[in-house]
Amino acid sequence: MTIAISSLTKRFDQTAVLRGIDLTINDGELVALLGPSGSGKTTLLKIIAGLDWPDAGGLVVNGQDWLPLPAQKRRIGFVFQHYALFPHMTVRDNIAFGLTVRPKSERPSKTAIAAKVDDLLGLLQIPHLADRFPAQLSGGQRQRVALGRALAIEPAVLLLDEPFGALDAAIRRDLRAWLREVHQATGSTTLFVTHDQEEAFELADRVVVMGEGRIEQIGSADQIHDHPASPFVARFMGAVVELPVTLRAGRAEAAGLDARMLERRAMADGPAQLFLRPDAIALDADPASPWILSHKASNGAMIRATLRRADGTEVPVDLLRHSAPDLSLGTAYRLRPLTGAVFPLDGVAQNDAPRPLPILKEKRQ
Numbered sequence: 001m002t003i004a005i006s007s008l009t010k011r012f013d014q015t016a017v018l019r020g021i022d023l024t025i026n027d028g029e030l031v032a033l034l035g036p037s038g039s040g041k042t043t044l045l046k047i048i049a050g051l052d053w054p055d056a057g058g059l060v061v062n063g064q065d066w067l068p069l070p071a072q073k074r075r076i077g078f079v080f081q082h083y084a085l086f087p088h089m090t091v092r093d094n095i096a097f098g099l100t101v102r103p104k105s106e107r108p109s110k111t112a113i114a115a116k117v118d119d120l121l122g123l124l125q126i127p128h129l130a131d132r133f134p135a136q137l138s139g140g141q142r143q144r145v146a147l148g149r150a151l152a153i154e155p156a157v158l159l160l161d162e163p164f165g166a167l168d169a170a171i172r173r174d175l176r177a178w179l180r181e182v183h184q185a186t187g188s189t190t191l192f193v194t195h196d197q198e199e200a201f202e203l204a205d206r207v208v209v210m211g212e213g214r215i216e217q218i219g220s221a222d223q224i225h226d227h228p229a230s231p232f233v234a235r236f237m238g239a240v241v242e243l244p245v246t247l248r249a250g251r252a253e254a255a256g257l258d259a260r261m262l263e264r265r266a267m268a269d270g271p272a273q274l275f276l277r278p279d280a281i282a283l284d285a286d287p288a289s290p291w292i293l294s295h296k297a298s299n300g301a302m303i304r305a306t307l308r309r310a311d312g313t314e315v316p317v318d319l320l321r322h323s324a325p326d327l328s329l330g331t332a333y334r335l336r337p338l339t340g341a342v343f344p345l346d347g348v349a350q351n352d353a354p355r356p357l358p359i360l361k362e363k364r365q
């Protein structure tokens, strides 16, 4: 099923919650929708499911206009963060539910339903839980059952709204790998919502970053990390270091900054803002640099170094402890970013729509 979403807008009272969403999800694709709380992710999912309606825009699935279709006609599988399984029903009956409530003419036979549930129990790796009740399951097991219930109806589209949000980090990691396998086996067109970037990047080939009702960027993990399309995405991806720089021939310049490893940007010379992630900065001793190592702390694996300038500005830098140079407090170091993004100052101030900056062609460097 190909889902084509075009110019979708939605307001609640005075608040614009979706501000023109354009997104196509290809047949069989697993797309992650990543964004902070309140960015409109759940609202978009509800509109696709037929649980809410947009003010304007289109939703076309495999060439069919879905907006006039009621939820029951859309064949959607939906899993929420807190998915209420029926407490008085066994796992088997919970998974079978969507099939048993079908009108008689469309309902599979009892044996067909039992066979389907057995298949799903196997796929979900929970055959041993078939006769338990939800209260006898762990959180992770419950979410597997919830997914089984969503998959039983052979949904045209599978919508997962932070399905692992309430679970421990280790269990989430297991479930992620498992969900990828389930997706490969079923091939359902899937939209997975999360506010956790690690989860989004590990699960999906294509990640859609949302902020305040807009799509800020669509891309792979590497593209979004290395070429954030806006200050919003840069900050959301952890670029908490923001330094004023001067751009000359596409290259960022500032005292104590060695930006040679960054790609040149096709931008006019002048003031700009450089966004860096603490884990993508190397340090080189340089007595001429204004950045002085003022603090360092180790968690065993990583060293967090704090560089401080005379005006009080601080830059955090995270280094792998075993490959970090011997850093000494009070010494001056030059910042050598490994990746980073530059944006014009006006764009940073307004934090408005994404403005990707083209990379200069080789011949112009």
Ligand SMILES: Nc1ncnc2c1ncn2[C@@H]1O[C@H](COP(=O)(O)OP(=O)(O)O)[C@@H](O)[C@H]1O
Residues within 6 Å of the ligand: 012, 013, 017, 035, 036, 037, 038, 039, 040, 041, 042, 043, 044
């Ligand atoms: N039924 C509603 N009535 C009014 N405001 C709503 C309603 N549902 C969501 N909102 C608002 O819309 C915005 C986006 O919400 P939501 O889609 O749930 O975001 P997300 O899932 O990304 O956290 C939030 O500011 C939220 O308060």
Ligand SMILES: [Mg+2]
Residues within 6 Å of the ligand: 041, 042, 043, 161
């Ligand atoms: Mg939500």
